[in-house]
Amino acid sequence: MKKKILLLLCSFAVIYLVNFTIPRLMPGDPFDYQSAAAGEESSTEMTEELKEYLRSYYGLDKPFFSQLWENIKNNLRGDLGYSIHYKRAVSELLMERLPWTAFIMLGALLLSLVLGTALALLGLRRKKADGCLYALFSLLGELPHFLAGILLLFLVAARVDWIPLSGAVTAFGIYYSEWDWVKDVLLHALMPLAALTLVTVPSFYFTARASFLSILEKPYILSARAKGLGEGRIRFHYIFRNALPPIVARFFLSVGSAIGGTMLIENVFAYPGMGTVMREAVKYRDYPLIQGVFLLSTVLVLLSLLAADLINAANDRRRGASL
């Protein structure tokens, strides 16, 4: 376990360093870009002196290691820098966007967890349903995230009047009660949630199915049946509870791909999360913002990998103790 934590810490260090280095290896800088993107943001061409001044203002002219040191010190204080495009603190921007992304991602993962487990349970009882679901999910699992979003957008959202096409809340909406606001948010989240769930359900289904099948072969199930325990008790206490840890671990392992999927789907539905802000940041070569988004998503993914490891370790220990 210690080795795993050390490994994750090392991974984090490497990713941090890469994340810091890449933008500085590239030709050009935001000021070149901003002065060239005429008509979009600033239509004036910056003079060399102005660019020099801005570079020193943002600290981009210092030597590499002193920039790195500054960066680490600032990040530890929770300061992720200042967005060059939005002209606001990156941490503030991300804190505004993170809840939306987390909402979509965790919501979809939870939905997938429940749905996948329920369907796998159903498949245990009905072999025919299991066959159909297995084939269906094998196909569905191959669907790219953004296509799931686009298909839902065109086939469902555009046909049904009451489903909004984009955004997270009605623009300039007026709410008469808290409940109204919640309803509006849920309605806007419906399509992104559905799109992400559609793509993530298969992996939960397969994990749950494999887990259930492996538990069913265990001798203690046979002994429980031989004791004449009720089917409901066997299902819940013997099968379900023992099969759960790998499924919960799958939840955390899925965060890595789900975070990418959320970012893509957000762009389909113009949902104001980290995905849309990332795209904007890339468009305007906004280093601090790109680094911030990437750093935040990396931390989230590494933490969830750690959680998955902890669950697996605890499960192994329990298994070991019971043997």
Place this chain on the structure above:
Amino acid sequence: MRRLLIPAALFLLLALLFAYGLLFYPQDSQLPSGDSLEAPSRVHWLGTDNLGIDIFAQVSSGFFHSLSIGLAAAVIAFMLGGALGVAAGYAGGRTDAVVEFLINLFLSVPQLPIMIVIGAFFGQSSLNIICIIAAFSWAPIAKQVRARTMSLRKTRYLILARSYGGGLWYLFRTHMSRDIMPLLLISSLAVTGRAIVQESSLAFLGLSDPLAKSWGLMIARCTGFKGIYFTEFWIWWLLPPVLALVLSVLLLRLFSRALENYWLGKE
């Protein structure tokens, strides 16, 4: 066997159709050849997009663009994953520790965000996209190959061959490739399909080669067209690239799964 042949035959059929579209179909995939947003007709099999460019021609050239990116990424991942996996599994010790760390590192990074970061900074040529996708596809292959090599290393025939002084390349060729090659080929084939998806995802975000007519770019341009949902144009503008993408990825996946069953005899 039949499960193996059907997806392969269908994929070949798809490739032939798109090869016709690329080579003999009279419309160009880059230049306008009709009015904008024409409905499908004899002249334009799948209609035209907002610039009057034929859609069938675009989808056809997109197929070869996507496929070549997928295959190129798979070849690089194949070589990298195979070499590192065999080296780590065979050498053990420090080499193994380093490779294992690299594998875990690449497996733990969230793929799409880092692809966006690198894609944004390294520019948007097809070559860069291939390198990025390959860089994040070799790790799972290396992991499998490493595990397999480690178990092979303990077999008696390998210990014997090694004690006679066989070098790594000789041992690989004569004793290990039979076990490792199928594994390597199957996982590389899976990379091809995933690379196609990843390329179109990046293209959808506007991070692919803007000059290549890739499916992701077509989809992005169509969905970016204001009010497209309320017209019927999307039926011939959006559906062809979407269906082509889904179909080719699915067929590749089915093929690689059938190959897995056939070679490795899994359930």
